Every structure is written in C-alpha cells, then in structure tokens.
Amino acid sequence: xxxxxxxxxxxxxxxxxxxxxxxxxxxxxxxxxxxxxxxxxxxxxxxxxxxxxxxxxxxxxxxxxxxxxxxxxxxxxxxxxxxxxxxxxxxxxxxxxxxxxxxxxxxxxxxxxxxxxxxxxxxxxxxxxxxxxxxxxxxxxxxxxxxxxxxxxxxxxxxxxxxxxxxxxxxxxxxxxxxxxxxxxxxxxxxxxxxxxxxxxxxxxxxxxxxxxxxxxxxxxxxxxxxxxxxxxxxxxxxxxxxxxxxxxxxxxxxxxxxxxxxxxxxxxxxxxxxxxxxxxxxxxxxxxxxxxxxxxxxxxxxxxxxxxxxxxxxxxxxxxxxxxxxxxxxxxxxxxxxxxxxxxxxxxxxxxxxxxxxxxxxxxxxxxxxxxxxxxxxxxxxxxxxxxxxxxxxxxxxxxxxxxxxxxxxxxxxxxxxxxxxxxxxxxxxxxxxxxxxxxxxxxxxxxxxxxxxxxxxxxxxxxxxxxxxxxxxxxxxxxxxxxxxxxxxxxxxxxxxxxxxxxxxxxxxxxxxxxxxxxxxxxxxxxxxxxxxxxxxxxxxxxxxxxxxxxxxxxxxxxxxxxxxxxxxxxxxxxxxxxxxxxxxxxxxxxxxxxx
Numbered sequence: 001x002x003x004x005x006x007x008x009x010x011x012x013x014x015x016x017x018x019x020x021x022x023x024x025x026x027x028x029x030x031x032x033x034x035x036x037x038x039x040x041x042x043x044x045x046x047x048x049x050x051x052x053x054x055x056x057x058x059x060x061x062x063x064x065x066x067x068x069x070x071x072x073x074x075x076x077x078x079x080x081x082x083x084x085x086x087x088x089x090x091x092x093x094x095x096x097x098x099x100x101x102x103x104x105x106x107x108x109x110x111x112x113x114x115x116x117x118x119x120x121x122x123x124x125x126x127x128x129x130x131x132x133x134x135x136x137x138x139x140x141x142x143x144x145x146x147x148x149x150x151x152x153x154x155x156x157x158x159x160x161x162x163x164x165x166x167x168x169x170x171x172x173x174x175x176x177x178x179x180x181x182x183x184x185x186x187x188x189x190x191x192x193x194x195x196x197x198x199x200x201x202x203x204x205x206x207x208x209x210x211x212x213x214x215x216x217x218x219x220x221x222x223x224x225x226x227x228x229x230x231x232x233x234x235x236x237x238x239x240x241x242x243x244x245x246x247x248x249x250x251x252x253x254x255x256x257x258x259x260x261x262x263x264x265x266x267x268x269x270x271x272x273x274x275x276x277x278x279x280x281x282x283x284x285x286x287x288x289x290x291x292x293x294x295x296x297x298x299x300x301x302x303x304x305x306x307x308x309x310x311x312x313x314x315x316x317x318x319x320x321x322x323x324x325x326x327x328x329x330x331x332x333x334x335x336x337x338x339x340x341x342x343x344x345x346x347x348x349x350x351x352x353x354x355x356x357x358x359x360x361x362x363x364x365x366x367x368x369x370x371x372x373x374x375x376x377x378x379x380x381x382x383x384x385x386x387x388x389x390x391x392x393x394x395x396x397x398x399x400x401x402x403x404x405x406x407x408x409x410x411x412x413x414x415x416x417x418x419x420x421x422x423x424x425x426x427x428x429x430x431x432x433x434x435x436x437x438x439x440x441x442x443x444x445x446x447x448x449x450x451x452x453x454x455x456x457x458x459x460x461x462x463x464x465x466x467x468x469x470x471x472x473x474x475x476x477x478x479x480x481x482x483x484x485x486x487x488x489x490x491x492x493x494x495x496x497x498x499x500x501x502x503x504x505x506x507x508x509x510x511x512x513x514x515x516x517x518x519x520x521x522x523x524x525x526x527x528x529x530x531x532x533x534x535x536x537x538x539x540x541x542x543x544x545x546x547x548x549x550x551x552x553x554x555x556x557x558x559x560x561x562x563x564x565x566x567x568x569x570x571x572x573x574x575x576x577x578x579x580x581x582x583x584x585x586x587x588x589x590x591x592x593x594x595x596x597x598x
Contacts, residue, residue, distance in 0.1 A: 006080035009106060010089040017111075018074040018093075026062050030055040033111045038401035043118040043572045044093075044100040045069050046589040047579075049549040051401050051542045065589050070096040077101065086112065090395075097122055097584060098575075103399040115399040118575050124582055126184045151250065158252055159284055164190040165581050167273050167286040169259045169514070172201040174559050174566040175292035176242055177221055180249040181574035184222070187581045190284065191246075191253045192275055198246035198253055199239030201294075207322030208346040209235040211563075212338065212456040214371060216379040218563040219390050220245055221570065232458070262289060262515050269555060288577055291510055292559040298509050300502045302334070306480035310498065314480075317343060317501040323350040330494045331355070332485055334477055335501030336362045336432075337452055341460035343499055344469045355470040355493055357477060361433035363454040364461050365413075365443045366420050373412045373419075374444065379564075394568040402448065402529050402542060406441035413442035423457075426465040431473045438533040447562075448544065449536035451527055452503050506598055507558060508546075515556075523551045524594030526558055539595060548573045550588045 002008075013032060020028035033039075039052040045065050052058045073094045080089035087106040094100065099122065103115040120126065127133055137144060145153070158164055166182060168175045171193025182189045195201060202209075210232045211218060215225055218233075223245060230237075246253050257277040264271050273284040299316040307314065312329075317339040323346045331347055333340050336358040347354035365374075377383060378393035388396070400408055413436050417424065428434060435453075437446050446453045455461070463469040475487045477498075484494045506527065512520035523546055530541035543549070546558050548569040559573055560566065579586050 006082045006087045006089070007076060009087055009109060010076050010080045010091070010104060013104065013106060013109065013111065014074040014076060014091055018072065021062075021066060021071050024066060026059050026066070029062060030059045033058060033114075034107060037110070037112055037114070038403060039111075039114040039116070040399065040401050041116045042398065043575055044095060044098060044116045045071070047550075047576065047586045048588050048590055049543050049547075049569075049572065050590045051403070053401070053403055053542060061589060065587075068096070068585075068587065094122075097579070101395070103395055105399070113399060113401060115395065117395065117398070118572065121575060121579060121582070121584070124185065124578060127186075128184070155252060158188060159190050159254070159282065162188070163285045164188045164252070165286060166190075166288045166290060166577055167192060167271070167284050168290045168292050168559070169262075169273075169510075170292035170294070170560075171195070171198055171246075171253055171255065172292065172294060173220075173242060173563055174294070174561065174570070175290075176246050176249075176251065176253075177566045178290065178292060178559050178570040178573060179251045179253070180221055180245070181570050182577060183249060183251060185574055185578045185581075187574070187578055189252060190286075191251060192257045192259050192273075192284075193253065193255050194258050196256045197239075197243055198251075198255070199242035200255075202235040202239040202242065205235050206317070206320040206339075206343060206346065207324070208342055208349075210458070211235075211238065212367065212458065213562060213564065214375065214379060216381070216384065216390060216393075217375060219567060220563070221567055222249070224390070259514055264289075264515070264519075264553070264555065266554070271555065288555050288557065288580065290557045290559050290573070290577075291507065291514075293507060293510050294504075294560050298505050299500075300505055301500050302477075302502055304477050304480050309482050310480050310495075311482045312496040312498070314498040315500070317499055318504075320499055323347045323352050326350070326352050326497055329353070329496035331497045331499065332357060332477070332493055332495045333499045333501055335359070335499075335503070336455070336473075337501065337503070338455050340499075340501035341455045341457070341464075343501060345460035345463055348463050348468045353470075355472055356464065357475050357487065358433055358471060358473040359476050360453075361435040363435055363437060363443055363446055364424070364427065364432075364457050365416065365454060366423065366457045366461070369416045369419050370443065370456060373415055374409070374442075390564075390567075394564065397564075398568065402544075403540075405448075406437075406439055406445050409441040409445055410439065413437075413440055416442070423461060423465065427461060430465050430467065431471055432464055433473050445531075449529055449531050449533050452535070507560065508598065511553075511556075515553075519553050519556070521597045522553050522594070523556065523558075525596035525598060530595065537596060541592060541595075543592070545592065545596075550576070550591060552591065552594060 033055050039058050052061050077090040077092050089104045091102050098118045101119050105113040166189040168191045171191045175191050179189050179191045214231045215229050257275050261274045271289045299318050331354040334357045344354050443454045477485045478488045479486045484492050486492050506525050508520045508523050508526050526546045528536040530538045532538040
C-alpha cells in the first residue's frame with residue numbers, strides 16, 4: 001500500500017524526478033509537473049535568476065542545461081507539511097559544481113512550484129565551521145606578520161600594485177553586504193563610496209527617518225542584529241551598525257571616493273574604473289564591475305515654471321535635513337508616498353504648517369496590520385519561535401513565482417481593508433486618493449513592479465485624516481512664485497519651503513553617466529516585472545529586470561533593493577562572481593532581452 005504521508009509523497013516525487021534527470025528523460029521529468037506550474041532557479045541550473053513557466057519552458061531549459069548541470073542526490077530535508085491540499089517540502093541536491101537547496105509544492109502528487117538555489121560551489125566553500133582558518137601560527141616564525149600588519153599591507157596594495165577582481169560602486173547596505181560575502185569567498189574586492197563613512201547614506205537622510213520594515217526582515221549576512229535590537233531602528237543606528245559591520249567584516253572600503261568614469265575593454269575582459277580619492281585620480285582595473293547604488297536612479301525633480309524665482313528653500317526629499325529650521329513657516333510637500341508622509345509628520349511634530357500635494361493615488365498599509373497580516377508568518381518573533389529564521393523565510397518568499405505572487409497577496413489586503421476600514425474611510429473623507437494596486441495586491445507587488453506608490457503608515461495617515469497635515473489631492477504644482485505656489489486647480493499656497501518627494505529614476509541612469517549611454521541602453525531599464533500595471537510596462541519578464549544576474553553588458557552587474565533583498569540576493573550574486581573568479585564555466589541560460597531603455 002502506498003504511504004499517504006506528506007514525507008512519502010515528496011520522497012516519491014524527488015526519487016522520480018532525480019531518476020528521470022539521471023536517465024536524461026525530459027518527457028518523464030516534465031510529466032511530474034502540473035500544466036500550470038513554475039520552476040524558479042537561482043543560479044543552480046541556469047547561471048541566471050530565471051523562472052520557467054510551464055512544462056514546455058522547463059523542458060527547453062533542461063534540454064539546454066541538463067548534461068552540463070548533472071544534478072544528483074535529491075533528498076528530503078526535514079519534514080514536509082500539508083495544508084489545503086498542498087504539500088510543502090524542503091530538499092537538498094547537488095550539481096556537477098555546486099550544492100543546492102530547494103523548495104517544492106505538490107498538488108495531487110504533481111509539482112506546482114519548484115525552487116532550486118545554489119548554496120555553495122564545490123571546492124570553493126566559505127572557510128567556516130570545520131573549514132575555518134586557524135589564525136595563529138604556533139611555533140617560531142622569524143619575520144611573521146600580525147593580523148593588523150597583514151590588513152595594513154592588503155589595504156596599501158589592493159588597488160595599486162594588486163588589482164581587485166571586483167569593484168563595487170556604492171557603499172550603502174547593498175554594496176556592504178555583497179562585499180562581505182565576497183570577502184568570505186576570497187574574492188579580492190574594493191567598495192567605492194562617495195560618502196566618508198559606511199552608513200552615511202542613512203545618516204544623511206531626514207532626521208525622523210526610521211526603518212519601516214521590522215528587524216526580522218532586515219538582518220545582514222553572518223551577523224544578525226542583537227535580540228534586543230528595536231523592531232524599527234532609527235537611521236543613525238542603522239548607519240552605525242553598517243559602519244561596524246564593514247570594519248569587523250574586514251571590507252576594503254574606499255570612503256570619500258568618487259567614481260568618475262568606467263570603460264570596458266572587450267578584448268581583455270577588463271574594466272578601467274577612474275576614481276578620485278584624496279584628491280588624486282586612481283584607475284582600478286577589475287574584471288567585474290557591480291553597481292550597488294540603491295533601488296533607484298537619480299532623484300526626480302520636476303521642472304516647474306517659476307522655480308528659479310522662488311525666494312525660499314526647495315530641495316528633493318533625499319536632501320531634506322529635517323523640520324527644525326522651518327518652525328512657524330509654510331511648507332509644501334509635493335508627493336504622497338513614504339518620504340512625503342514622514343516629512344509631513346515631522347513638520348507637524350515641530351509646529352510647522354505643512355500641506356501635502358497629492359498628484360496620484362497612494363496605497364496605505366498600516367504598519368501593525370502589515371506586520372501581522374503580510375509579514376508575521378515569516379518575519380516576526382513568533383515566526384522565529386516556530387522555527388522560521390530569516391534564512392528560511394527568505395527562501396519561502398523566493399519560492400513564490402512572481403507570475404502568481406499577486407494571488408497570494410490579494411487576500412492579505414482584502415483583510416487589511418476590513419481591519420482598517422475606519423482609517424480608510426476617514427482618509428477618503430479628507431480627500432485622500434487611495435488604491436490597493438491595479439489588481440488589489442497591495443504593497444509588495446507595487447514595490448516589485450514600480451518601486452513606488454505606497455506608504456507604510458506609522459502615524460502620518462491619522463494626521464492627514466484629521467487635517468493636521470493639510471491635503472490638496474488631485475493636484476500638482478503648476479507654477480512657482482517668489483513666495484508661493486499655484487496648483488493645477490488654481491489654489492495659491494504661500495510657501496517658505498518646497499520639498500519634492502517625487503521619487504527616483506531607473507538605476508541605468510548611473511550607467512549612462514559613468515559608462516556610456518550606449519551601455520545603459522544595452523542593459524536597459526532596471527527593476528519591474530513587465531506586469532503591464534501602472535509604471536511597469538510589459539511584456540512580462542518573470543523576474544526583476546537586470547537585478548543580481550548577468551546583464552547584456554559583459555562583466556557588469558546591478559545589486560540593490562531593500563535590506564531583505566540585499567541580504568538574500570547577495571548570496572547568489574557572490575556565487576556567480578566567485579565562479580568566474582575561479583575560472584569555472586558559467587554558460588548563462590535565458591539571458592533576458594531588453595524591452596525598455598530607461
């Protein structure tokens with residue numbers, strides 16, 4: 001009699017799958033999947049980040065990659081679980097060059113979703129646990145160098161007499177996390193950052209800024225936050241942690257260094273990266289160049305007639321110093337997303353007369369509801385108690401293909417609408433334009449599709465609802481005068497300060513300036529899924545454009561995202577770079593075409 005338990009069902013599927021792959025029987029392998037099924041691969045099979053949607057796409061990938069990958073040793077990892085007719089299970093496997101971990105969802109004995117991820121390269125593992133270095137050289141060794149002397153020598157030579165294999169432009173959270181992983185893998189790397197110290201990209205933001213994501217979502221690789229770390233840390237506390245992290249992880253971090261130009265030599269496969277450091281120009285010659293300049297490009301500052309005549313202050317939200325200098329003055333904030341709400345709330349707190357000008361609808365997700373309904377199962381103290389640490393949570397999150405992810409989120413935000421109905425009703429009564437995304441899937445899908453259009457409510461929505469933050473919705477600034485602004489509905493607002501909380505452009509704007517417009521166009525637009533929803537034009541791409549994977553410019557990579565994404569995907573980018581550093585063959589399957597230039 002067939003064992004009906006979830007463990008047995010998964011073991012049968014893995015055995016059949018492994019056997020079919022070993023026989024190179026593609027028909028038998030894809031027959032194990034539902035017609036409506038998805039295989040998301042993070043580097044292990046494709047040397048890419050790619051989702052195969054449907055058995056035909058899986059068969060095509062296997063036909064191209066199976067012989068080279070040579071997967072074996074599929075084995076259940078822990079106990080499978082079953083809920084609502086779906087069996088969830090973790091498993092381990094190996095390929096010719098790597099060890100991997102995967103996640104499987106079964107329906108009626110067939111695979112619905114499959115995730116395969118590369119964990120480590122065979123023979124090039126991190127020196128941790130039993131592989132850790134001894135450190136001390138016992139015995140007598142004339143001329144020995146201490147750890148401090150070795151570090152000083154490395155810092156004096158790397159970038160000068162010795163060249164890094166990787167240069168990371170951008171020393172914020174993303175650059176720091178990637179550099180830490182590369183350090184552990186023994187890949188010579190320099191991080192170039194215009195600010196003086198690690199963490200300054202956080203310290204330089206407006207005074208009231210705190211993380212809107214909770215601590216369980218935000219850990220850095222290898223060194224999680226202490227267990228008394230606040231749920232929502234202040235920006236300066238985050239900045240200090242990043243500075244500490246860069247030091248103890250022994251990163252080669254070049255602060256106060258500006259990247260001025262980068263060119264790629266196709267013949268040698270080498271970059272020439274000109275930087276200015278301590279008033280001197282230095283040319284670095286890495287093989288691989290990573291842009292880690294955040295989740296967005298340059299600040300969008302709209303060109304508004306009369307701006308040059310304004311006698312007060314005007315600046316983008318990224319340069320906003322805080323409310324202290326504006327007590328008793330009139331402030332207009334253009335925009336209605338996270339930064340706009342945070343800045344307006346701080347103004348109210350300091351007795352400033354502030355008006356928010358809302359141009360388009362905004363999704364509001366109250367923080368407590370978001371924590372419980374959307375994040376609690378994976379990133380919370382209860383999740384940790386249930387055995388779901390952030391590593392496991394990251395993989396669960398990654399196991400949901402983007403094509404169907406919105407269907408997982410719609411019920412969350414339907415419940416949020418009910419739970420927070422009173423707040424939403426009062427916001428709409430105040431004239432605030434609300435939305436829950438084009439298809440009702442809420443915050444996370446908005447973030448992935450367009451990187452904007454939402455506010456995680458940590459208190460400012462109540463101020464909008466009760467009128468303490470004045471609101472002019474369905475409006476824009478039509479003209480700026482010396483001491484006021486005129487809106488599109490004809491209203492004139494007196495103003496001593498205008499804050500443009502108007503977002504950012506695509507990351508490939510940096511490529512146009514630092515490399516060339518031709519390379520920027522070759523790479524194409526960064527971020528978005530091609531969902532065809534607002535600000536995310538199709539066609540469907542299946543993964544985030546150009547993130548953490550090979551781009552259409554050789555040896556050029558883009559890394560970034562929030563703290564969770566920077567932590568999770570830095571693992572897979574570091575493994576791709578390590579494989580190339582060690583000279584492994586890395587044939588990329590399914591290189592994404594470019595549909596949008598900027």
